[in-house]
Amino acid sequence: MWIDDTTGRSLNHPGVEAVIVAAETSLHPEVCAAAANAGKHIILQKPMALSLEGCDQIIEAVRRNKVRFSLAWQMRVDPQNLKIREILEQGLLGKVVMFRRKHCLATHIWPDFDKTWHVKPELNRGLWMDDAAHPFDLVLWLFGKPRSVFAEIDTLLSPKIPDDNGIAVFRTQTGAIVEVVSSFTANAGENNTEIHGDKGTLLQFYGDAVSTGTPRRGPGPSLCWLLNGEPQWTDSGIQTPSSHADRLRALTRPMVDCLKGTGAPIATAEEGREVTEMLLASYESALTGRRIDFPFKG
CATH class of the missing domain: 3.40.50.720 (NAD(P)-binding Rossmann-like Domain)
Structure with missing residues (x-):
């Protein structure tokens, strides 16, 4: 090679x-x-x-x-995410009504990041397009193509580095509310995923690069769920990797x-197109202040 x-x-x-x-x-x-x-x-x-x-x-x-x-x-081969998908497919949490995913980086507070190709409009469209792509694909993989999206994406720190913070709210085909939050000004994190269904709740911790590298406040499960009527959380036993590089190596x-x-x-090329469609629709929503329905023509 x-x-x-x-x-x-x-x-x-x-x-x-x-x-x-x-x-x-x-x-x-x-x-x-x-x-x-x-x-x-x-x-x-x-x-x-x-x-x-x-x-x-x-x-x-x-x-x-x-x-x-x-x-x-890499999110499709992460053992914790594979377990989450299995739990959803099995219906363990019942009817899912709310999904929240936080996916962060510290790029916009790195020295000299404004000099990288990521911020050049002829080469990229900001970090939202570049890295919010990860949780958007996770949404597609877990729930299928959504019905609509409403988004807020903004540049709140340096005008030289666009798209430093954003949030997108999708509605799935079954009506569930799906929230994706991406901050590229984050130096720490902890809770990454929440899923609420009519039979229980699932939590995932330390699931992105920022949170994986954050000092832990104490021992505890990385992926767990609590079903209605149960006295305590169930620990998946799947631990967070020691570094985000381990997730990349798993590819x-x-x-x-x-x-x-x-x-x-x-993921197929057709699925890659659907993620791009979701990203472009979120930008359109942020620019116009409107909810965007799918399919979106770009």
Whole structure:
């Protein structure tokens, strides 16, 4: 494996069977289409593209060239999130009426972050587009495509670094209220996920990069639930990794299996498009002050 900052050497090399695309977001359609046209299987970092047209360009190239493709969402391979999905599928909490997810970073208080490509409009659309993509995909994975979204996204610290804080409220197809909060000015955290159903409540702690690195206030479960009538919380026994890098390393095996054709994609190109649609709709809501219904044409 080598790291290449140009596409030519990798895509023309007969010994290269697959590529991991971690280029600036605006370049994803161009690079992925070139890789697919060269017959290379593709792992793509988030978000898929900055527009639905860009997503469609990738999907068309992948289908036409019959190459394997996956988005690299670490939240889909996190053991705690897999357990949450299992609990929801089993109906353990009953009818889910409220889901809350907090997903934070400290990027906007890092020195010199204003000099990175993430804040350049020709390469990206701010950190909300770049990293709120993670919890948006979690919502899609757990609940399916939502019915609508209302959002507030703003730049509250430095005008050089857009989208430092935001909140999106989705309504699922079953009517549940789903809240996603992302602050990129957070230096600590603790509680990341709350799910409330008519049979119980689930809590998850230390589920993002900021909270994983936060000093713990004491021992306690990382993922637990309390069902109606039960005297105490049930601990999942699934501990938070010692560092957020462990979550990223957990992507390795599923990515390799997908590229070899022995495992399913972590997320399909079509799912990546749906996440982009959700992100673009949230921006539209924040700009207009309106609730946006799906499908959203971008």
